[in-house]
Amino acid sequence: MAGHNKEKRYECDVCGKAWRSPSKVEIHRRVHTGEKPYVCSTCGKTFAWLSGLNVHQRVHSSERPFTCSDCGKGFKSSKDLKVHRHLHTGERPYTCSDCGKSFIRSTYLLSHQRIHSGERPYICAQCGKGFARSDCLLEHQRTHSSERPYTCAQCGKGFIRSHHLLEHQRTHTGERPYTCAQCGKGFTNSSNLLGHQVSHTGERPFTCTQCGQGFTRSTRLLEHQHTHTGERPYICTQCGKGFTSSCKLLSHQRVHADGRPVPSGERFAIASQTLSHQHVHTSGQPYHCPYCGEEFDSSRAWRQHRRTHAGEQLLPL
Incomplete structure (x- = not known):
């Protein structure tokens, strides 16, 4: 019985992946070489494939050819539409x-x-x-830098991140759109709500792969991981000493609480006030309530808030 002739396939000499056409192999090789021969005439951005350039060029136009059948929203690519559809179906693949x-x-x-x-x-x-x-x-x-591109129209305060501005604006409106389904308490942002919800469940979803310790927030896990890597990204501006977490930096700065001038040019009686002042410029809020997840930019406000939870068993930080 005569054997069937197998169709010739052309292999990539880097990874061994094969195609029926040698031109397809040449196009594929751009994955390895980084070659991007297709250039956007509007902004100069380059692409490895013509299809990528075609999709990108819609950024410079109002064209949205892919439309959601549920809500009518238009998208530049079928891929973006497919991702959007997950919002309607609830699918998270x-x-x-x-x-x-x-x-x-x-x-x-x-x-x-x-x-x-x-x-x-x-x-x-x-x-x-x-x-x-x-x-x-x-x-x-x-x-x-001093760049704060997101500015509050009511008070003029500037922010590094747009969502920090949005959360700040709620201090003017009093809006607390994130509500706990169990106790009805409202929060200005979703991260504070998530931090609060663990007071009901005790859940610690962020786990260190090296030692197994669990944390209620990803930021807590990241700071903990510094104890394994030795990284000390929080630097004292007065003496240059590094720390694994912002809280440890705050505790250290009390060593310098002798009224000496600080680099920002403003003098404070105690170093903890200096750090609190710096958060005005950075929008940081280093004090987290272990019961409800509320955040504060000063230890005084944090301590006063904790009294509202009098009688509750203290959760580990």
């Missing part, structure tokens, strides 16, 4: 193998997984601090 949390985009999962791995591929050229996401690096770089 990308699941973290470490903690089970799921996401609507693979890129969101990739960023999340760096919480568990400790990977920080985006490095600040000025101070060397690493970040899990490029947008976090961009926001951090503003701490090295």
Whole structure:
């Protein structure tokens, strides 16, 4: 019996992946070489594939050819429409193998997984601090400048991040849109609500892969991981000593509580006031209530708030 002739396939000499057409192999090789021959005539951005350029060019136009049949919203690409559809279906197809949390985009999962791995591929050229996401690096770089692009129209206060401005505006309106389903308490942001909800469940979803310790917030896990890596990203501006967490920096700065001038040019009687003052410029709120997740920019306000939970068993920080 005569054998069937197998169709010839052309292999990539780098990874061994094969195609029926040699031209497809050449296009694929751009994955390895980084070649991007297709250039946007409007902004100069380059692409490895023509299809990528075609999708990108819609950024410069109002064209939205892919429309959601449920809500009518238009999208530049079929991929964006597919991701959007998950909002209607509730589907979250990308699941973290470490903690089970799921996401609507693979890129969101990739960023999340760096919480568990400790990977920080985006490095600040000025101070060397690493970040899990490029947008976090961009926001951090503003701490090295006076740039505060998001400004409150009511009081003029500026913020590094747009969501910090949105949360701040709620101090003017009194809005607390995030409500606990169990006790009805409202919060200005979702992270405070999530922190509060563990007071009902005791859940600690963020776990250190090295020692197994659990935390209620990803920021707490990140600070804890510094104890394993030896990283000390919180630097005292008066003596240069580094610390693994903002709270330890705050405690240390009391050593300098002798009225000496601080680098910002403003004098304070105690160093804890200096740190609280600096948060006015950075929008940071380092004091977290272990019962409800509310955040505060001074230890005094934090202590006063904790009294509202009198009689509750203290949760470990």
